[in-house]
Amino acid sequence: MGIPAPPESVSENPAEEPSSPSDPTPPQRRKRFRRIRHLLSLRTVRAILALFAVFFVWLCWSIGSALAAPGDDSVVARVAEWARDHHLGPVVTFLEDQQYKANPPKIGGKPTIALAPDGSPVQSTTKPAMKPIPLARLVSPAGPPLPNEGTWQTLGSVNGTPALLGAFLRPDNEHTSYVAAVASMDQRLLRFSLHPGEQDPGPGNWGVPPSVPPGQRTGLLATFNGGFKVSDAEAQGGFYLNGVTRGTLTDGAASLVFTKDGKATVADWGRDATLTPDVTGVRQNLKLIVDHGKVPDSVDTNVESGWGLTIAGKYFVWRSGVGVTGDGRLIFAYGPALSVRTLADLLASAGCVRAMQLDINPAWMSFQYYQPQSDPTNPTPVKLLPDQERPANRYYESTSRDFTAVYAR
Incomplete structure (x- = not known):
């Protein structure tokens, strides 16, 4: 007769059982799953999650309404206005302030646009029915005027x-x-x-x-x-x-x-x-x-x-x-x-x-x-x-x- 094999040892802690070939989930991940299930079973946690869900739905509806409102305002302008309307004005101001400091207006240089109205406005050839008010040329604060600068x-x-x-x-x-x-x-x-x-x-x-x-x-x-x-x-x-x-x-x-x-x-x-x-x-x-x-x-x-x-x-x-x-x-x-x-x-x-x-x-x-x-x-x-x-x-x-x-x- 052969010598009988010793009985298999059984762990008293199921969490420490080795993974079976058919269960690829590592022990540590199973522990996390159990913790999550335990937290979700708590009434307080479920109440907090429900409040977050309600807030998220309201937030999506509120911002969506702002984006869909009549007018031709840009997305950025609409979001900024929504934030100001919901007591987030200091946040918007802070972001704009940081943007300004990162990209302040350029010092010096010359204009890149013509100092005359776009669209070639048509001068009237009709004899004036009323004497126009004479307007003096505006003085440029920048010094000697460029061509057309300050001219009405x-x-x-x-x-x-x-x-x-x-x-x-x-x-x-x-x-x-x-x-x-x-x-x-x-x-x-x-x-x-x-x-x-x-x-x-x-x-x-x-x-x-x-x-x-x-x-x-x-x-x-x-x-x-x-x-x-x-x-x-x-x-x-x-x-x-x-x-x-x-x-x-x-x-x-x-x-x-x-x-x-x-x-x-x-x-x-x-x-x-x-x-x-x-x-x-x-x-x-x-x-x-x-x-x-x-x-x-x-x-x-x-x-x-x-x-x-x-x-x-x-x-x-x-x-x-x-x-x-x-x-x-x-x-x-x-x-x-x-x-x-x-x-x-x-x-x-x-x-x-x-x-x-x-x-x-x-x-x-x-x-x-x-x-x-x-x-x-x-x-x-x-x-x-x-x-x-x-x-x-x-x-x-x-x-x-x-x-x-x-x-x-």
């Missing part, structure tokens, strides 16, 4: 009289490769209409669409952007149109004011203008940056609290502004490398007695003029500055932000 050029006429003029110039003596544009609008020949945005000021019985739709384009000569979001605390003001108000019309706020006769002015609310029956629209934003023809020292102080947290006010970024002259013209200025000070200086040098900053950063600003030669009922939009981010037909489609449309009288 006709962008649109009404009955043969130049009504809309534009000039290009370098905004300061450091950022000499950048070009700002200034537009002059003669209110004797033009009328102004405030339009709401789909998202800002938002839905309401405004009586005016968030676009310039077909059928309302005859006589259209220009459009330009509005100000900060009305809901932003730093905007320091409200929005009023045809009896409906968003925010609060605030005394002391810089205000673009529209009246029944189609005219517009820039005012210190409560001092220069109030809500009379003659007022049809008010767009408030921050404080005046030109007052009594002078630039106040406040443009250099409290740059974040005074001029918005969307890239600090002292930085040279895309900015826009509007002002009124002593002879009643409305002036619009904008450009890619402007501080609050240099924007104010441009508006003051163009003759503004009062002026205000509008929106900032490339996603929000634009000025278009319109050429009616091919079809007066549907004039062709042209960017005043060819390097502005927004498309020329921006306001032919529903837009998220408020804007002003300018028509021939």
Whole structure:
């Protein structure tokens, strides 16, 4: 008889059993699986996971709604606006601040665009029905002028009289490769209409669409952007149109004011203008940056609290502004490398007695003029500055932000 084989040893710890040929899972991985199953069996863990699932679904829905909202805003602009609307403004500002520090505006150099409007605006050959207001050439802050720099050029006429003029110039003596544009609008020949945005000021019985739709384009000569979001605390003001108000019309706020006769002015609310029956629209934003023809020292102080947290006010970024002259013209200025000070200086040098900053950063600003030669009922939009981010037909489609449309009288 042979000697019997010893019995197989059996481990008292199943976790230490060697893997069978049919079970390729390593022991350590099996341990992790058991831990996970144990955690998932806990009521607290299941509740936390359920909350995360609900939050994730809400987040996808919320951001998806922002991306699908009407308007032609870019994906980046929509996400940034969504973040600001959900109390993440400091995060957006921090990211923009870091981007600015990594890519500040270039110092020196020469402009890469022509110092003349794009689109070859047609000069009127009709005998003027009204004597045009003579405009002096703007003095370049950058020193000796380049060809055409600061020279006014006709962008649109009404009955043969130049009504809309534009000039290009370098905004300061450091950022000499950048070009700002200034537009002059003669209110004797033009009328102004405030339009709401789909998202800002938002839905309401405004009586005016968030676009310039077909059928309302005859006589259209220009459009330009509005100000900060009305809901932003730093905007320091409200929005009023045809009896409906968003925010609060605030005394002391810089205000673009529209009246029944189609005219517009820039005012210190409560001092220069109030809500009379003659007022049809008010767009408030921050404080005046030109007052009594002078630039106040406040443009250099409290740059974040005074001029918005969307890239600090002292930085040279895309900015826009509007002002009124002593002879009643409305002036619009904008450009890619402007501080609050240099924007104010441009508006003051163009003759503004009062002026205000509008929106900032490339996603929000634009000025278009319109050429009616091919079809007066549907004039062709042209960017005043060819390097502005927004498309020329921006306001032919529903837009998220408020804007002003300018028509021939």
